[in-house]
Amino acid sequence: MTTQQLIDQIRIKKSFLAVGLDVDLNKIPQHLLEQEDPIFEFNKAIIDATHDLAVAYKPNTAFYEAYGIKGWMSLQKTINYINSTYPDIFTIADAKRGDIGNTSSMYAKAFFEDLNFDSVTVAPYMGKDSVEPFLAFENKHTIMLALTSNEGAFDFQTLNVDGKELYKQVLETSKTWKNSENLMYVVGATKAEYFTEIRKIVPDSFLLVPGVGAQGGSLSEVCKYGMNANVGLLINSSRAIIYASNGTDFVEKARAEALNMQQEMAAILG
Amino acid sequence: MTTQQLIDQIRIKKSFLAVGLDVDLNKIPQHLLEQEDPIFEFNKAIIDATHDLAVAYKPNTAFYEAYGIKGWMSLQKTINYINSTYPDIFTIADAKRGDIGNTSSMYAKAFFEDLNFDSVTVAPYMGKDSVEPFLAFENKHTIMLALTSNEGAFDFQTLNVDGKELYKQVLETSKTWKNSENLMYVVGATKAEYFTEIRKIVPDSFLLVPGVGAQGGSLSEVCKYGMNANVGLLINSSRAIIYASNGTDFVEKARAEALNMQQEMAAILG
Numbered sequence: 266m267t268t269q270q271l272i273d274q275i276r277i278k279k280s281f282l283a284v285g286l287d288v289d290l291n292k293i294p295q296h297l298l299e300q301e302d303p304i305f306e307f308n309k310a311i312i313d314a315t316h317d318l319a320v321a322y323k324p325n326t327a328f329y330e331a332y333g334i335k336g337w338m339s340l341q342k343t344i345n346y347i348n349s350t351y352p353d354i355f356t357i358a359d360a361k362r363g364d365i366g367n368t369s370s371m372y373a374k375a376f377f378e379d380l381n382f383d384s385v386t387v388a389p390y391m392g393k394d395s396v397e398p399f400l401a402f403e404n405k406h407t408i409m410l411a412l413t414s415n416e417g418a419f420d421f422q423t424l425n426v427d428g429k430e431l432y433k434q435v436l437e438t439s440k441t442w443k444n445s446e447n448l449m450y451v452v453g454a455t456k457a458e459y460f461t462e463i464r465k466i467v468p469d470s471f472l473l474v475p476g477v478g479a480q481g482g483s484l485s486e487v488c489k490y491g492m493n494a495n496v497g498l499l500i501n502s503s504r505a506i507i508y509a510s511n512g513t514d515f516v517e518k519a520r521a522e523a524l525n526m527q528q529e530m531a532a533i534l535g
Numbered sequence: 536m537t538t539q540q541l542i543d544q545i546r547i548k549k550s551f552l553a554v555g556l557d558v559d560l561n562k563i564p565q566h567l568l569e570q571e572d573p574i575f576e577f578n579k580a581i582i583d584a585t586h587d588l589a590v591a592y593k594p595n596t597a598f599y600e601a602y603g604i605k606g607w608m609s610l611q612k613t614i615n616y617i618n619s620t621y622p623d624i625f626t627i628a629d630a631k632r633g634d635i636g637n638t639s640s641m642y643a644k645a646f647f648e649d650l651n652f653d654s655v656t657v658a659p660y661m662g663k664d665s666v667e668p669f670l671a672f673e674n675k676h677t678i679m680l681a682l683t684s685n686e687g688a689f690d691f692q693t694l695n696v697d698g699k700e701l702y703k704q705v706l707e708t709s710k711t712w713k714n715s716e717n718l719m720y721v722v723g724a725t726k727a728e729y730f731t732e733i734r735k736i737v738p739d740s741f742l743l744v745p746g747v748g749a750q751g752g753s754l755s756e757v758c759k760y761g762m763n764a765n766v767g768l769l770i771n772s773s774r775a776i777i778y779a780s781n782g783t784d785f786v787e788k789a790r791a792e793a794l795n796m797q798q799e800m801a802a803i804l805g
Contacts, residue, residue, distance in 0.1 A: 287638070289641075305747060309643045325634065325638055325641075327632070327634055327639070327641035327642045327645065328638070328641050328742075330641070330642065330645035330649075331641040331642070331644045331645045331647075331651070332647065333607075333611065333645070333649040333650070334604060334611060335609050336645075337603075337604050337607045338604055341603065341604060359634075361632065361634055361658070361659060361661075362597070362631065363635060364595070364597055364629075364631055365683070365684070365685040365687075366685065368557070368595055368598070369597070371559075371595075371597035371598050371600070371601040371602065372597045372601070373608075374601045374602070374621050375597065375601045376544070376601035379600075379601065379602070379603040380603070388631070388633060388658045388660050388661075389660060389691060390658050390659060390660045390680055390691060390692065391631075391658075391680065391683050391685060391687050391688065391690055391692075392684050392685070392687020392688060392689065392690030392692070393686065393687040393690050394685050394687040395685065396687075396719060410660055410661065413635070413660075413661050415635040415661060415662070415664050415665065416633070416636075416637065416662070416663070416664050417661050417662020417663040417664040417665050418661065418662060418668075419662065420659075420662030420663050420708055421659060421662055421704070421705060421708070422660065422661075422662070422703065424696040424697065424701070424704065425696060425697060426694040426695060426696050426701070427694065428696060431691065431694070431696070431701070434691070434694065435691060438690055438691070505743075525674055529671045
């Protein structure tokens with residue numbers, strides 16, 4: 266999917282919601298456990314109930330790898346289902362990969378070719394040659410960690426390097442990499458005022474924003490400081506939507522939560 | 536495996552060699568492609584030919600994920616084969632994972648429980664709560680990136696934070712984390728003099744060292760500056776061993792390369 270197609274979808278749906286598909290078998294409705302592939306059945310039900318309200322789905326690979334080969338099969342079925350049934354959806358493999366050049370190429374092949382995701386999240390610690398192999402794929406997007414929403418973000422990301430915080434240096438350096446127009450960035454919502462500074466460095470890039478809702482971030486504050494002319498934001502919500510209920514009404518409750526967020530977004534888009 | 540058991544194996548085998556199982560179907564002997572699972576057959580042949588010369592095997596997950604479910608099955612068969620046939624081998628999942636707390640727990644479950652590796656590599660960018668879930672597993676080892684061997688290492692890892700390089704800050708901070716005795720570190724061999732400084736911060740920890748051989752690092756230099764009383768080093772070699780030949784003699788050539796390294800190590804161990 267091209268960036269323009271993503272922007273178009275945001276305008277059509279009046280939504281910049283990404284739904285995180287972080288499926289934990291201990292948290293889903295227990296009647297689904299009778300199915301042959303409970304993870305896929307859960308995802309399918311959530312996707313069918315919310316696809317008109319969300320522009321993106323973001324399975325986090327950890328939740329699939331934890332179940333071994335069966336989990337990887339559920340991931341493959343999920344992405345195949347989205348790509349074949351809802352081709353206008355932007356798909357994000359939340360994998361946070363990164364390795365030396367030839368190895369990152371294998372990861373890029375895994376997520377962009379084998380699984381056919383539109384985008385994948387990557388970690389910046391290993392620098393340029395760990396990220397550029399992902400950037401080489403046309404109409405694929407590489408979403409690099411900049412400032413995350415967890416407590417540990419303040420261990421290293423906000424350290425002062427030569428007068429500026431590390432995450433700002435990460436943003437600035439990444440702009441010099443080949444095909445950097447294919448970069449998006451993860452920026453947590455927990456401190457909305459950070460967005461002002463971030464937008465000075467990457468005014469045009471899309472930002473994937475976790476941490477709204479359950480982790481305490483405010484949607485209106487993030488939009489106030491982080492939105493650009495093309496919206497430029499994908500707000501992720503995982504648990505608040507997919508675990509809105511763990512009963513037989515989980516589909517209706519998930520849709521109601523997604524609708525709440527979409528309506529708030531529609532109001533902000535005006 | 537406990538750290539003491541690893542040290543014992545190093546003494547018994549007079550080797551601190553880790554063999555990287557980074558299997559690329561374009562590089563293995565082409566006659567193996569007729570097999571049902573060429574990746575596993577290749578690994579099995581390499582392991583059988585080198586298990587008395589190496590103390591560890593390190594499959595890099597990227598090379599398995601690139602082949603989708605079939606690749607993940609090859610990875611599972613490989614680790615199962617090592618664990619059942621050569622239980623004294625230390626196994627490393629080179630996965631470079633890291634995510635917010637509950638998600639890192641799922642990765643730890645994937646590699647320590649489902650696949651039953653002895654250790655996994657992780658990335659430090661997201662800080663304490665992204666690594667501590669791995670450290671909670673008894674007799675499992677978490678190998679965190681500190682200073683990597685690639686060119687991009689100098690993009691961020693060596694930036695000056697408050698008077699010291701970032702990788703040193705990463706090492707120091709990680710020592711304050713809960714169960715930090717379960718940490719090992721990735722330190723590239725390309726600049727052996729860095730080991731002197733690193734040993735001031737983590738004198739007792741095991742270091743996993745890529746970059747000897749193909750990437751230009753010197754084994755004797757690394758040992759001179761990096762070895763401690765318990766050896767404290769695992770030297771990784773991937774391509775130089777597993778792709779020593781891509782003909783029908785690949786097993787013999789791989790063993791010869793591993794034997795060269797083991798003999799050099801035995802001489803250093805004295």
